Amino acid sequence: MSGSAGGAGGRAEADEAAGLVGVVLVSHSSEVAAAVAALAIGLAGGGTTAPVAAAGGTPDGGLGTSSELIAEAAAAVDRGAGVAVLVDLGSAVLTVKALLAEGDELPKGARLVDAPFVEGAVAAVVTASAGADLDAVEAAASEAYGYRKV
Amino acid sequence: MLDAAFFRRWMTATASAVDREAARLTDLDSAIGDADHGANLQRGFTAVTAVLENEAPDTPGAVLALAGRQLISTVGGASGPLYGTLLRRTGKALGDRAEVSREELATALGEGAAAVAQLGGAVAGDKTMLDALLPAVEALGESFAAAGAAAEAGALATVPLQARKGRASYLGERSIGHQDPGATSSALLIGALQEAAA
Numbered sequence: 001m002s003g004s005a006g007g008a009g010g011r012a013e014a015d016e017a018a019g020l021v022g023v024v025l026v027s028h029s030s031e032v033a034a035a036v037a038a039l040a041i042g043l044a045g046g047g048t049t050a051p052v053a054a055a056g057g058t059p060d061g062g063l064g065t066s067s068e069l070i071a072e073a074a075a076a077v078d079r080g081a082g083v084a085v086l087v088d089l090g091s092a093v094l095t096v097k098a099l100l101a102e103g104d105e106l107p108k109g110a111r112l113v114d115a116p117f118v119e120g121a122v123a124a125v126v127t128a129s130a131g132a133d134l135d136a137v138e139a140a141a142s143e144a145y146g147y148r149k150v
Numbered sequence: 151m152l153d154a155a156f157f158r159r160w161m162t163a164t165a166s167a168v169d170r171e172a173a174r175l176t177d178l179d180s181a182i183g184d185a186d187h188g189a190n191l192q193r194g195f196t197a198v199t200a201v202l203e204n205e206a207p208d209t210p211g212a213v214l215a216l217a218g219r220q221l222i223s224t225v226g227g228a229s230g231p232l233y234g235t236l237l238r239r240t241g242k243a244l245g246d247r248a249e250v251s252r253e254e255l256a257t258a259l260g261e262g263a264a265a266v267a268q269l270g271g272a273v274a275g276d277k278t279m280l281d282a283l284l285p286a287v288e289a290l291g292e293s294f295a296a297a298g299a300a301a302e303a304g305a306l307a308t309v310p311l312q313a314r315k316g317r318a319s320y321l322g323e324r325s326i327g328h329q330d331p332g333a334t335s336s337a338l339l340i341g342a343l344q345e346a347a348a
Contacts, residue, residue: 064186064226090317091228097269098222098231100237 021128022051022077023136024110025121026070026087026096028063030056036118040125050128051077065091071105082109082134084124085139099125109134116140151249156346157213158202163342165195171338178331180319186227186330193231194225210250214241228316229332232266232279233339239265256297257289263287271317277311277318277325281333294344301340305333309326 009144019145023040025034033056041049053073058064074083088091099105111134113124120141127140168175169190176188178259198217207213222230240262244250250258263283272278281302289300306329313325314333 018306031244058226058295062226066226067230075195091231094228094231094269098235101233101265102201102220102242103219 017048017051018079019081020048020050020073020131021065021081021134022079022083023121023128023137024070024073024077024083024085024122025052025054025056025117026073026085026088026092026116027054027090028065028067028088030054030061032056032117036065036121038120040121043122044125046147048129050125050140051079052125053077061077063145066098067105068096070096070099074106074110078107080109083107084113084128084134084137084139084141085110086113086115086117086120086124102122112136113138113141116144117120119144119147151251152210152255153249154208154210154213157210158206160224160342160347161195161198161202161217162329163345165199165322165341166327167338167345168192168195168327168335168347170247171254175331178334180327181328182313182321182325183331184227187229188226189343190225190229193337194221194230197221203230209244209246209248210255211241211244211246213228214244217241221249228270229335231333232332235269236262236266236283238262240284249298252294253291256287260287272315276314277308277330277333278313278315279330281305281308281311281331282336282340286336294347298337298341298344301337304327305337308333323331345347 025033025037033054037052037054039126041052043127053076055069055073058066077083085096123144124137124141127137157300172188172192179185180292198220200325201220208214218234222234239259241256243261266341267280272280274280274284282301285304286297286301289296308330312323313319318325
């Protein structure tokens with residue numbers, strides 16, 4: 001899945017999302033990435049939702065990380081306000097870091113955000129949908145490490 | 151001096167070595183990893199060989215930059231960004247010179263290995279590809295053969311180590327007694343230098 005999700009769809013929605021930080025969710029599994037994206041969008045509530053794109057698994061549907069899918073997802077959610085990239089583990093972390101360190105595959109303003117994948121995604125999408133800038137989206141996602149459960 | 155043709159031969163020889171040893175790499179990876187190292191690197195270096203044939207970059211730096219980019223985009227596992235960063239950063243350090251010396255390659259490869267260490271947060275002794283690469287960089291000033299032998303020895307020396315990075319680190323002490331797949335493939339990469347020079 002990619003692009004902004006919410007109710008309206010189409011051109012009007014794209015305009016509403018102008019200026020919002022985009023969120024990319026990178027997982028080894030396409031199902032995990034898509035489901036976490038749907039969860040975060042669902043919990044972001046009504047109104048305008050920040051553009052969210054999932055980049056899960058390999059292009060042939062296997063488990064792994066694809067730099068192409070990541071680059072496509074980042075381009076799809078880039079509205080000029082920056083892109084927060086959240087990752088699960090291992091090669092997802094290393095691939096995004098490598099893409100950011102060298103080369104021009106990711107849009108300017110794309111940033112790897114250090115956050116737990118599910119909780120961080122919800123925090124990032126809610127914050128971005130409220131119109132926060134990339135620093136604030138990053139801070140909200142990272143703070144999710146602090147939510148104690150017991 | 152080493153020209154672009156040498157670096158293309160290096161990549162082709164690495165691809166052949168990976169083909170030859172793919173089953174062994176995967177066996178090593180099934181002991182402490184997720185059993186995909188051989189297949190992943192095979193896919194990556196096959197793609198590297200193809201793109202170098204199509205685009206025929208004409209400097210050592212350009213050969214390695216293109217090869218690295220290709221590995222990042224085709225491997226699909228952690229070895230993609232790690233080897234991709236190694237080659238890209240080594241290529242960047244070589245700049246746009248048409249020919250480089252073995253000593254210059256040693257210095258550049260040292261920068262590449264440092265970039266790998268930074269990317270993965272690993273140091274020598276963590277049971278990773280660095281355990282083959284770092285001794286090879288040291289020995290490369292002497293000769294290609296010495297670098298190959300040092301990388302081999304470094305890979306073998308990972309057997310008694312406990313993994314501290316990557317999926318193998320989840321195994322804790324159970325990772326002891328197995329040779330690290332990444333160090334093993336790094337030894338293939340370094341060994342291919344001598345083949346390219348022959």
